[in-house]
Amino acid sequence: MQVVHTIADLRSALAGRGRPAFVPTMGNLHAGHMALVRQAKPLGEVLVASIFVNRLQFLPHEDFDSYPRTLQADCAQLEAQGCDIVFAPKESDLYPQPQTFTVHPDPALADILEGHFRPGFFTGVCTVVLKLFNAVFGTTGGGTAVFGKKDYQQRLVIERMVQQLALPITIVGAEIARAEGGLALSSRNGYLSAEQLEQARALSAALHSLAQAARQGQQPLPVLEAQTTQALNALGWQTDYLTVRLRDSLQSPAAEQLADTPLVALGAARLGSTRLIDNLEF
Known part of the structure; x- marks a missing residue:
């Protein structure tokens, strides 16, 4: 080499x-x-x-x-x-x-x-x-x-x-490489303590929860995004965004697109001083 x-x-x-x-x-x-x-x-x-x-x-x-x-x-x-x-x-x-x-x-x-x-x-x-x-x-x-x-x-x-x-x-x-528990592998994971590495799994879990709720469409998407953000912040995170977007443009989907259009849930949040990002196609 x-x-x-x-x-x-x-x-x-x-x-x-x-x-x-x-x-x-x-x-x-x-x-x-x-x-x-x-x-x-x-x-x-x-x-x-x-x-x-x-x-x-x-x-x-x-x-x-x-x-x-x-x-x-x-x-x-x-x-x-x-x-x-x-x-x-x-x-x-x-x-x-x-x-x-x-x-x-x-x-x-x-x-x-x-x-x-x-x-x-x-x-x-x-x-x-x-x-x-x-x-x-x-x-x-x-x-x-x-x-x-x-x-x-x-x-x-x-x-x-x-x-x-x-x-x-x-x-x-x-495709995203993940550690056990779903945490996306990232160079910045090295900044996290052992306790924070356990806590960091919550970001991918929040994206799964948001994606599932969006597909079900029982509440407006902005409400679901706000609820998911509030739940993650309650665990000690500082969230920049947790959102669902169209895969090809990253624009917000219309309500009628939530059922079967290719979508992606994206998140960025800080755990302590470390900012992590993740996403989930669905």
């Missing part, structure tokens, strides 16, 4: 090796990331993973400086899964100049939910992902990129960007 740090070295390593399958990450890898790597492996002729903590998608009060950097351990895990190339640039490698050209996604999709509570987040995501796509696929004629469904809105935003910019890249969504 090769570990490279510059775009020039990445392109040199990719030369003549066919179409890549690509898994972008911010490092601090866990079993969920390894599931993405395993899914990506047969989708290309060379498997590339990136490790880069992207400053552009963190708000000033968020955990950019404290976000765990575990490159050596990450590379060991990736090598064990058969990764061919790890692209691990420094900030000065990926942003040698201030990144004044940025990608602004459609506000109708990107300024709601995560984008509402984290203004500018998806501009930072799209900008770095487009730059990574250009680095990985720019000389290979395209390929496949795998993103986890835990970041549900992020995947939709990136899919829309790829479609509208006519990028020769197929986006594959990988």
Whole structure:
């Protein structure tokens, strides 16, 4: 396995090796990331993973400086899964100049939910992902990129960007990897105490409860969302949102769509100082 740090070295390593399958990450890898790597492996002729903590998608009060950097351990895990190339640039490698050209996604999709509570987040995501796509696929004629469904809105935003910019890249969504009890695997789970890890299961339980109640349609959806939020907050959480949306647009469904339209329940909430997200398609 090769570990490279510059775009020039990445392109040199990719030369003549066919179409890549690509898994972008911010490092601090866990079993969920390894599931993405395993899914990506047969989708290309060379498997590339990136490790880069992207400053552009963190708000000033968020955990950019404290976000765990575990490159050596990450590379060991990736090598064990058969990764061919790890692209691990420094900030000065990926942003040698201030990144004044940025990608602004459609506000109708990107300024709601995560984008509402984290203004500018998806501009930072799209900008770095487009730059990574250009680095990985720019000389290979395209390929496949795998993103986890835990970041549900992020995947939709990136899919829309790829479609509208006519990028020769197929986006594959990988199912959420979960610990026993339903907790979605996340790098930020490492911030939780043993007691909080037990409590954290309540987020996925709340989404299941909300999805079931929405399908039954016995009360208006805003009432159900408010009740579920109140119940989660009563357990010591601080909820940003618990909501049901249409899968393809993340807009609120009409009452007549609750019975059989493809929907997704999404949640974001803080347990102590740790913010967790999760979702459930139904």
